[in-house]
Amino acid sequence: MSFAARQQQAQAVWQDFIQPGQLRVLIGSATCGRAAGSLEVMQAFDEELAKAGLSEAADVVEVGCLGMCHAEVLVELRGRDGRRVLYQGVEPRHVADLVQSQLVRGEIYQPLALAMMEGTDDKVPAFTDLPMINPQVRIVLRNCGFIDPTDIDHYLARGGYSGMARAFSMGPAQVIEEMKNSGLRGRGGAGFPTGVKWGFARNSVADQKYVICNADEGDPGAFMDRSVLEGDPHAVLEGLLIAGYAIGATVGYVYCRAEYPLAIERLQGAIAQMREQGFLGANILDSGFDFEIKIKKGAGAFVCGEETSLMQSIEGKRGMPLSKPPFPAVSGLFGKPTNINNVETLAAVSAIMEKGAQWYAGYGTEKSRGTKTFALAGKITRTGLVEVPMGIPLKTIIEEIGGGVLGGKPFKAVQTGGPSGGCIPAQFIDLPVDYEHLAEVGSIMGSGGMIVIDAESCMVDMARYFLTFTENESCGKCVPCRMGTQHLLRILTDITQGRGTLEQIETMRKIGDTMKNASLCGLGQTAANPVLTTLRYFEDEYLAHIEQKKCPAGACRALISFTIDPARCTGCGACKRACPVEAISGEKKQPHRINQDLCIKCGSCRQVCKFGAVLVE
16 A cells, blocks of 8 residues: 555544544543543543443543643543533543533533633644643644544544655655754754754764664653653654664664653554554665664663663663764764664654755744743643743743742742753743753753742752752763762752851862863763852852851751741641641640741641741741
8 A cells, every 4th residue: 555545544534533523532641641540530431421321422532641731630522513622630520520511411511621622623732722832832742632642543644654755755865954954953952953963874884873762851850752752652753764764774772761661652552553554674665765663671870861871771781971982973872873862853853854844944043943842840830741932931931831830929940951950040031942042041951841940949959959869860980970969969968957168169169160071971061050050040048058057948957947927827727737747736716836846847837828827937
């Protein structure tokens, strides 16, 4: 069967899936949805549909992450009238009402209704009236939460593998030129031009070449790659195949951490489907190109996100970085020319090859083309996964898309680039988000983690938290990183516990500069960024910890105490009930007291008090 005929066949399947008169239940069942109970919700739908006699009439489908993780479990229902309604916070106890309301009586179940859409399912993204969705441009996430990720027909009908077919018609050299013209830069963090990188590997002469998809996502608070693999695995695999064709590789690896079982399951299923369709193996689509894909499970070492460490791990060796040169494009996996791109980069490749370089280059800025996905986490109202054009103001992401700081508290800073990124203070809230502007303020794009920090967070403690992670994840091969992370963590611990000295501030700067200039790989070169940026923008907090032995944010336990203001306390008892060690006493409607000898300074009382009566001193 020709590729065009196969697309037509898939389109027929898709049209059956989107026909307005068909009852349909779409349940967000990526890892975030499952953690919130989506599988239990799906079971409840099966049971309630059976009771209503609708089991045969309704399709129940698991889809990927729509991005609004704060609203899980998300369920989209389509009744006989064709209206599509998105419901949030769905639990098994709600399912009977949802079935009876919309699927039986044709009425919207208002208590959980979040948004409604009329018309065709071909509108992507759906529910654009939602403030979290409206400013987005979903290219990498184009199918996530929209198609059945286990059905290759859905992907084909949405233009899937058209990029592969177009690449075969163009030839490898033209494909590389197309990548260069698109302006796509590596989304794993370094931001190196993708087409240029492919060109290096293409020009290396060898009897065997490899391409690798880096899915070793290890940043705290990051879940971009996982969500794409779970919601649209074919987009990534098609991009990997195109990369292999462009550089002349016949074998591709997906290096995915074993902590992502659902992503691995979806990848395995998608690879099997590709083989069934003739998109893997010998002479794919009569192009003369042979290609196979293998999955390698990583053990969760953060350093294996660095490309030479990753290749060492695939070879069965300990994941530790190698000196460069030689670069992987010359001597990589098993000593052969190798190209490595991350999940997001490859998902963008398949879209670019389908729609063209100029289309993609129409988004973003002159030096940072296209879009970028971010995992919004931390003290933000609407946590989740978003994709926005490069150059979008930081304020738009935090306030419009994310809904502002949780609880309406003042915005203090945002950490971009994961544990190796920098803390950007509130004064840069209007900063355009692209590679150049982030670098100007001392941060990095990284793979796309974005952790929002409010006024009740201590920047010294935040730096200590990230150093705890990088110190633990350092492979120990080079002295600047191995010893630098240890010394920085020791000093930060001293400061947060009231043992800091003024001399240590300059010591941290010297250690950080040494790590940046002398470490072997990107982990060590960037590990000091949280320290250096917080010293740059929040030195007053360091001085308060050292000179006054006070934590201005009230977060460092060794430097604070909790008391209750009798003038504000109403005696409601909320703090008393929340205290895990029974350190709070007092009669109902009478001012309460905290026993300082028993208090463990956990802050639970402060969090639950609605009257601001719990003070931090």
